[in-house]
Amino acid sequence: MEVTIKITIQELIADILTDIEEFNLSAKNALERAFRNVVEEDRERYRGLVHSYIFEILKWRKRIDFALNSVLKGTKIEKLNPFLANLLRIAVYDIRFKGTPPAIATDSVIRVVKKRFNIKTAKFANAILRSVEEFNEENALKKLKEKDRIEYLSVKFSHPRWYVEYAMELLGYEGAIRLMMSNNRPQRYYVRVNPLKTDIDSLRDYLEEHDVRVARTPLDDVLKVLEYQKPLTRLKWYKEGYFVIQDLASAYVAHVLSPENGERILDMAAAPGSKTFHVAHLMENTGEIIAIDYSRDRLEKMREKMALLGVKNVKLIHADGQIFKWKHEFDKIVLDAPCSSSGTYRQFPDVKWSFDEEKIAKVIQVQKAMLKNAYKNLRKGGEMTYSTCSIRIDEDEENVKYALNKVGFELVPYEFTWGERGFTEIGDKVFRAFTHLHDCNSFFIAKLRKS
Known part of the structure; x- marks a missing residue:
């Protein structure tokens, strides 16, 4: 017998926000987990709405909490029960950002507080939201x-x-x-053509026939999405692997690497696989790509995507990029290093609140370890792209200088065709994109060679 437990949208959103906080999940993973057991009809019906709430509340969380902490007496929103705190955040977002009538926003949340807590807590929450309604933020x-x-x-x-x-x-x-x-603006989408299945002109025609308005970009295999009527992931060509959704700056990495047919390539932090598959496409499924990642789950998702995209020259291995050593040296390496993700706030607002200086310092040590290990895996004269989606010099230019001065790499004088140059004395030899200048993730790329 199948038992269906009905919960309100507010409960579902608060549960997801609480899971993100308590289990250190990404918003994407928390959403996937929450909707795993939801029947397909309801999934199609509610996922977009819930996704929007989650991402907007995370985007504006500090401002939402500012309003709540300004009216709370004797405590802070961070000290409350996490589920209760997230219910209050939902109501404040509705009132102050969505323009929902306060009585409606408050009532929908108070009903949940009564159900999940008690009358006393409901009265407390009601008083807080009444105060927020009167709060003069300006x-x-x-x-x-x-x-x-x-x-x-x-x-x-x-x-x-x-x-x-x-x-x-x-x-x-x-x-x-x-x-x-x-x-803080809505995410900008880019699509990259899968050349194993179609070409860029055919993709552009297909998208425009399906009410997706696109424009060319500095990359000849990537289109910028200007307008769309329904989510790109619902289009037949997406489901059949004719194109992938990939940020413009991210897609530049494979072009800078310039892989050639028949080469042996290592991707040291491969999941979710966008760059791996891009390299495979540029190599026309020739040669060999060893793609490693620390997460088994993410590698399994890559395996499914490989089949969809028709990629056949990639071998997936569960391994740590800091210590992995293969039986052969590689012609080229992709090192898109784990980082603070400080360049992806528009795409993933949850990462705003995931890092502090202590955690970033630990990530930098991992980046340096991966750079040293990349050198060991690369043949003499072999080349590597080092990239991050971070704005920070200590994760970018300073790490490249470490690779030059302490590891043994040399900078390749690559002619970047777009973007900005970087900082410090090597700034004119590296690539940077910034969200406000290039309408994509803030990003860093350097091309290195084993001398």
Whole structure:
């Protein structure tokens, strides 16, 4: 006998937000987990709505919490029961960002509080939301600006304080503001053609026939999506692997690597596989690509995607890129290193709140270990792309300098056809993209050679 337990949208959203927080899940994984046992009809019906709530609440979480903490007495939103805190965040988002009538937003949440807690907690939550309704955010932000300008910007644009300080030092005040504003805009989608199944002109015609308006980009195999009527993932050609959704800057990595047919390639942190499959496509399924990743689950998803895309020259191996050693040296290596993901806030707003300086310092040590191991796996004269989706110099230019001075690499003078150059004394030899300048993820690429 099948038992169906009905829950409200507010409960589902609060459960997902709580899972993200308590189990350190990505928003994408938490959504997948929540909808795994939902019948297909309801999945199609509600997933888009729930996805929108999750991503928007995570995007604006610091500003939402600012309103709640301004009216809470004797405690902070971070000290409340996580599920209760997330219910309050849902209501505040509805009231202050979606323009939902306060009575409706409050009532829908209070019903859940009564169901999951008790009358006393419901009265507490109701009082908080009444206070939020009357809260004058403009005046509160004005006072905060006079007291602490960095914290004011952090709240207003809902970014971590460290990020505000870092972006201002990197790009100046105006540049930092433009970057944060761009991070808060809706995600920009790009699609890359699968040349094993079609060509870019045919893909463009197909998309436009299905009400997807696109434009050319600096990359001849990538299109920029300007408008669409229904999600790209519902299109037949997506389901059959004629194209993939891949960020523009991410897709540049394989072009900079410039793989040739028949070469032996190593991808040291392969999942979810976009760059691996791009390299395979550029090599026309020739040669051999060894794709390793630390996550078995992500490798299994790559295996499914490989079959869909018709990729046949990739071997998947569960391994740690810091210590992996293959029986042969490689002609080329892709090292898209694990990083702070500080360049992907528009695409993945949940990562805003996943990193602090201590965690970033640990990630940098992993990056350096992977650079040293890449050198061991590369043949003499072999080339490597080192990339991150981070804005930080210590993950980017400083790591390249480490690779040059401590590991033994040399910089390849590659002629980047778009984007910006970087920082420090090697800045003119590396690539950077910024969300506010290039309408894609902020990104870093350097091309290195084993001398």
